[in-house]
Amino acid sequence: MLSLLKKLTAATPAPVPEQSAAPVADKVDPYMLGLYDATLSGWFNKETGELFTGFPVTADDILIDVGCGDGGNVQFCGNRGARIIIADIDEAKVEATRQRLADTPARSVECHVTDCNPLPIADGTATRVVSTEVIEHVEDPAQFLSELVRVGQSGALYLLSVPHPSSEDLQKGIASPDYFEKPNHIRIISEEQFKAMVSEAGLEIISHSQYGFYWSMWMLLFWEAKVDFSNPDHPLLHHWASTWQAVLDSPRGAQIKEALDGVVAKSQVIIARKP
Template sequence: MLSLLKKLTAMATPAPAPTQPVAPVASKVDPYALGLYDAKLSGWFNQETNELFKGFEVSAQDTLLDVGCGDGGNVHFCGMRGAKIIIADIDAAKVDATRQRLSDTPAREVECHVTDCNPLPIADATATRVVSTEVIEHVDDPAQFLAELVRVGKSGALYLLSVPHPSSENLQKDIAAAEYFQKPHHIRILSEEQFKTLVSDAGLEIISHSQYGFYWSMWMLLFWEAKVDLSNPDHPLLNHWAETWQALMASPRGAQIKQALDAVVAKSQVIIARKP
């Protein structure tokens, strides 16, 4: 089951864009396009370096597995690099939608699995790249889940893993809809140390641990108050926030201020790790 941020990011992922992030300009700010621009500033979707996230390069020689693929925003980028793509999700409709989304990419092969990932129907030492973003907070047994991810990775495989950051989750505790923190949604909040320990205990070597997403943290906080639908989040609170963030990003020190705010309240924490 996807977290709200993962759904928003997937909705925002467009066709290939210029290699350098360009702030959206429109009479009314599209919050999803702005969120994608913000994500690119944080290191996502770098077409010039072929990095899905900073430090996680994908090439045509890779076999990339995305567990909890959702709507396919991440694997679409990787498919455009020509990699073999393996997708796995518990939601059959998401798997089918992602399969269709990958049909316009030069991915050398696409393999699809509808599964609860316990276990993954994939052979040992299959993938050179493993992606699982905003999934671990949903699963009943994170250690078992990560053990499966490690099992299917080749020696030397890179892992891109993310979970919500506690600064944002704790901010929303008394504001979000009750079901947001109930199964099958977010059933746990992982501190930075807990996240790193889970990954290390699974046998992976952590390369980097970062955080980003102040924009989405505040947007979500206002989203709960606005009580609008995700498909049409039209509300003064959300519109004004998007306009403010776009103006900030266009200011001379916008990127510096974003970095400072991301360090205080982040939507997600991201680990890049390697299988020995």
């Protein structure tokens, strides 16, 4: 279940394609559509080299991804030529990400299987720190964030994300019961709580945004469809993907997406800096 939830809430539901383009097949691939939707929200900008808007990555950077999952985020960073350090509690995920990074021009790749308490990484190592959809799982968010801050250099940029409460509240009573149980989402984090957590850890918040209406609705329908995540073949999911594709293709699709992302978002994202 944890692997399923990490995939559903991750910024990259599928490997980043060479060119971001809206899927056009009759039967829309929900993951590729989700990836395209994410690029519209500011992820994976190859032209600017930003993993997310306001978070550029270059070959000069030392980037740590804590809770790397399947490695979609860090693959983008490896393709930028950065030195990469990954950490995750799941040994299989770390190995899969290591293999994924082997095909990138990353300067070097360092891997750690760890619960991050503490991180086996020296103080002031990174110029970039990424941790997406992790804080909602950990027992002690303050301790976890203190480790992230410790391993960053002065001036390091941080990209942090957690599920948005609008989407989490939508799942109540519909999601599988263990969705809100350890080791999955053991807390719902409000916008104000998220900002307070980051500020109290000693970071300066640069931006706070949200995105992911598409995935919020897909996830809701996934629970109702009662299918296996490895093969989510169900009319509800097919119809939703086709509908969202049609919305994005419409003349005001981007405007509609932005409006809906502001109402029910899958994730909230903070870009911050270590003083």
